[in-house]
Each structure stands twice: as structure tokens, then as C-alpha cells.
Amino acid sequence: MQRLFGTNGVRGVTNESMTVELAVKLGKAVGSYVQGNIALATDTRTSSGMLKNAVTAGLLSTGCNVYDAGVAPSPALQYYVKRSEADAGVIITASHNPPEFNGIKVVDADGTELPREKEEKIEELYFSGRFQLADWKEIGTLYDVEVLDLYMDGILSQVNVERIRERRYRVVLDCGNGAACVIMPYILSQMAEVVTLNAQPDGTFPGRNSEPTEDNIRDLMRTVKAIGADLGIAYDGDADRAIFVDGEGSYVYGDRSLAIVAGYMVERHGGTVVTPVSTSSCVEEYVRKKGGNVVYTRVGAPIVARKMIEIGALFGGEENGGLIFSNHQYCRDAGMASAAMLEVMAAKERTLSELVKEVPSYALVKTKVRCEKKDIIERLKEKIQEGRCDYTDGIKVYTEDGWVLMRPSGTEPILRIYAEGKSEKEAQQLISRYRSLVEEELK
Numbered sequence: 001m002q003r004l005f006g007t008n009g010v011r012g013v014t015n016e017s018m019t020v021e022l023a024v025k026l027g028k029a030v031g032s033y034v035q036g037n038i039a040l041a042t043d044t045r046t047s048s049g050m051l052k053n054a055v056t057a058g059l060l061s062t063g064c065n066v067y068d069a070g071v072a073p074s075p076a077l078q079y080y081v082k083r084s085e086a087d088a089g090v091i092i093t094a095s096h097n098p099p100e101f102n103g104i105k106v107v108d109a110d111g112t113e114l115p116r117e118k119e120e121k122i123e124e125l126y127f128s129g130r131f132q133l134a135d136w137k138e139i140g141t142l143y144d145v146e147v148l149d150l151y152m153d154g155i156l157s158q159v160n161v162e163r164i165r166e167r168r169y170r171v172v173l174d175c176g177n178g179a180a181c182v183i184m185p186y187i188l189s190q191m192a193e194v195v196t197l198n199a200q201p202d203g204t205f206p207g208r209n210s211e212p213t214e215d216n217i218r219d220l221m222r223t224v225k226a227i228g229a230d231l232g233i234a235y236d237g238d239a240d241r242a243i244f245v246d247g248e249g250s251y252v253y254g255d256r257s258l259a260i261v262a263g264y265m266v267e268r269h270g271g272t273v274v275t276p277v278s279t280s281s282c283v284e285e286y287v288r289k290k291g292g293n294v295v296y297t298r299v300g301a302p303i304v305a306r307k308m309i310e311i312g313a314l315f316g317g318e319e320n321g322g323l324i325f326s327n328h329q330y331c332r333d334a335g336m337a338s339a340a341m342l343e344v345m346a347a348k349e350r351t352l353s354e355l356v357k358e359v360p361s362y363a364l365v366k367t368k369v370r371c372e373k374k375d376i377i378e379r380l381k382e383k384i385q386e387g388r389c390d391y392t393d394g395i396k397v398y399t400e401d402g403w404v405l406m407r408p409s410g411t412e413p414i415l416r417i418y419a420e421g422k423s424e425k426e427a428q429q430l431i432s433r434y435r436s437l438v439e440e441e442l443k
């Protein structure tokens with residue numbers, strides 16, 4: 001069967017593969033499947049209005065009522081869906097992609113991204129065109145809805161606001177001209193003095209690219225240092241991921257901020273942390289030191305979230321700054337991650353750079369090779385003789401020097417190879433060894 005949804009909804013370049021026609025048809029497919037109340041939000045992209053109206057028309061044609069939340073972070077819409085009577089949510093966003101992209105993501109009644117089985121049902125409707133169009137008397141109604149206050153209250157109820165305020169932190173937020181602009185400065189200013197960068201919504205992304213990489217957020221790093229702030233926070237386009245900068249203006253890699261928050265959650269509540277097999281061992285090592293344990297999943301935030309529900313885990317996340325707090329909601333939430341980082345700093349009376357120093361240090365190297373062979377993993381399983389192997393997602397081999405993960409991409413004909421070692425050199429050696437092994441097999 002043809003596939004429409006990628007790892008994070010449907011994505012494409014505006015007016016090329018992401019068109020009004022696609023959006024109307026997907027709206028009809030989602031509406032035919034859900035048959036209920038659907039909440040909808042967008043990020044700040046130039047094509048968001050165009051796609052939102054097209055999806056909305058499709059949804060209404062199937063008799064669904066649509067609750068339009070306007071511009072909102074993905075987690076704010078997801079929180080509303082979870083807390084309200086909505087039967088599903090639709091988010092128009094391409095997350096961290098360049099500005100010419102946009103996407104359509106569907107969330108379930110509990111606010112979590114749809115599991116693959118449900119996406120398949122929607123794809124079936126989309127490709128077959130068997131839509132449940134409503135009679136003229138039953139066409140859906142379009143309402144406006146406010147979701148941001150509910151979201152802010154939800155986050156503030158999860159942390160000790162008074163204790164954070166007492167520390168009189170100064171925080172610089174880089175909203176990246178994305179969905180973070182409409183609420184993150186307001187949430188953070190309940191707890192700290194806030195200075196903002198790129199805080200006007202603008203889908204051309206004039207300030208920086210929306211992926212919060214080290215290169216993209218140099219203005220933030222400089223500002224934090226220049227004004228003597230305690231923390232910098234950068235958001236991706238739909239504000240489900242947060243990347244931190246310490247008081248010295250240094251970029252904190254997502255695996256280390258994940259470890260810091262995970263360690264704190266385990267210290268306070270005990271239990272299990274869920275993360276994909278691609279995450280650095282620094283997380284497991286740190287969590288174990290704090291008395292917890294780690295459960296690994298396949299790569300993908302929705303997979304982490306669903307595993308957390310299944311085993312009743314309190315916390316989980318990815319090394320790209322996507323943190324999931326089950327007491328709040330089962331999806332990545334950058335607002336919650338921001339509040340949680342302040343909470344850890346305040347509770348431990350430590351600066352972020354002090355906290356980072358506690359986390360063990362590893363070097364992670366990534367590469368990819370073009371791979372058309374569908375049975376590559378099976379072949380590699382037979383061929384690899386050393387170390388302990390884990391087959392959660394592709395093959396992960398634990399060697400004496402670290403580990404190597406080889407996994408096929410879900411959307412492109414490539415095999416991703418990740419290697420981690422105690423040093424950059426060790427990781428590089430592992431990756432070149434396994435790269436040649438893979439290339440040998442592809443000949």
C-alpha cells in the first residue's frame with residue numbers, strides 16, 4: 001500500500017508536494033475516520049493559513065466540528081486535546097524543517113501522536129477516496145478556541161514556581177520566530193526574568209533556521225554570556241523541543257540535558273526512563289547512578305511516548321531536546337522541559353554548567369550509507385560476531401569500546417550508522433570499521 005505519513009506526520013514543500021489539494025483530501029480522510037470534534041493549530045509558517053483552511057474545509061465536509069486554536073506550539077494543542085472533549089487534533093507544522101516546507105500531523109484523543117495502525121486507516125481512506133461526506137444539514141461547524149492559558153496553567157502546576165522565583169534567574173529565550181513566540185515568554189516570565197530573541201512570529205524565519213543546532217543559535221549563546229543570564233533556551237519551529245545554553249554561553253547537547261532532567265526525575269520519584277536505542281549511554285549511566293533504570297525503544301518520539309504509557313514510566317525523551325513528562329502529557333513538550341530545567345537548577349541550587357559536569361561524557365558520531373537492500377539487517381545479523389547485540393531497532397552492537405547502531409531509515413533508502421565511544425577517536429574508529437562492513441555487504 002502507498003504511504004503518506006512519515007515519521008512525524010505528512011511533510012513536503014509548499015505548493016510542490018504539500019498542496020491545498022492534498023490538505024483538503026487529508027482533511028476529508030481524517031474527518032471520515034474520526035467523525036467527531038477536532039482541534040487544530042498551526043506554527044508560524046507562511047503556508048500555515050492556506051493549509052489550515054484547506055484541512056478545515058475537508059474536515060467540515062465530513063461533518064466534524066473544528067476548533068481552531070490559531071498559532072500554538074504542538075504540545076499546547078496536544079494538551080488541549082487531552083484535557084478537552086476533542087476526539088483528535090490536527091497540527092499544521094513542519095517542526096524544524098526549512099521555511100518552504102510544511103506538514104500535517106494528526107494526534108489521538110489522548111493528545112499523543114497517532115499510532116501507525118491508525119495512520120494506516122487514514123491512508124487507506126485517503127488513497128481509496130471513500131470519504132464519509134456529510135449531508136448538507138450535518139456539515140460541521142467551525143469554532144475558535146483558546147488553548148494557551150490552559151497549557152500555561154498545566155505547566156506551572158507541575159513545578160515549584162515559588163522556589164524557582166526565589167532564585168531570581170535571568171533567562172534568555174530564542175523563540176526562533178516559531179510557535180514558541182505566542183506563549184513561552186509568558187510561561188517563563190511567571191518564574192524568571194525573561195529576555196527574548198526572535199520572538200515575533202514570522203514564517204520566513206528571519207532570525208535563524210528553526211532547528212536549534214549549535215550553529216543556528218550562536219546569537220543566543222552570545223546573549224546569555226553578554227548579559228550574565230543563568231540560562232538560555234532555544235525552541236524548534238513547533239516548540240516541542242528545547243535546547244539549553246548554560247550561564248557561560250555554552251551549548252548543552254540534548255543528550256546531556258535529557259540526562260540531567262532524567263536523573264532528577266529518578267532521584268525524586270524513582271523508576272524507569274524511556275529513550276530510543278540511539279541515545280547516548282551517558283543517560284543510562286547517569287540514571288543508574290541516581291537509582292533508576294532505562295528502557296530502550298525504536299527511534300521516534302511517539303514510540304517513546306506509547307512505551308511510557310505501556311509500562312507506566314514517569315519520564316522519557318530523545319537526545320534532540322524532546323522531553324516527555326507523563327504527569328503532564330505523553331508527548332514532547334518544550335514548555336514543560338523549560339520549566340523542568342529551572343526546577344532542577346533551583347532544587348539542587350546548581351548552575352546548569354555544574355549540572356552538565358556531573359553527566360558522563362561520550363562522543364557520538366553519525367553517518368549514513370545509501371542502501372536499497374531490504375534484507376540488509378538480516379544479512380548483518382549473520383555476519384556480526386562480536387559483542388552483545390540488541391535488535392530493538394536495526395542492530396545495536398555493544399563492543400568493548402562503546403556501541404554501534406545500524407538502522408534503516410523509515411522514509412528513505414538509507415542505512416543510518418551511529419557509533420559512540422569514550423572519545424571522538426574511538427567513535428570514529430568504530431564507525432569506519434562498521435561502515436566498511438556494511439559496504440562490503442552491499443556490494
Ligand code: MG
Pocket residue numbers: 095096236237238239240241
Ligand atoms: Mg518539533
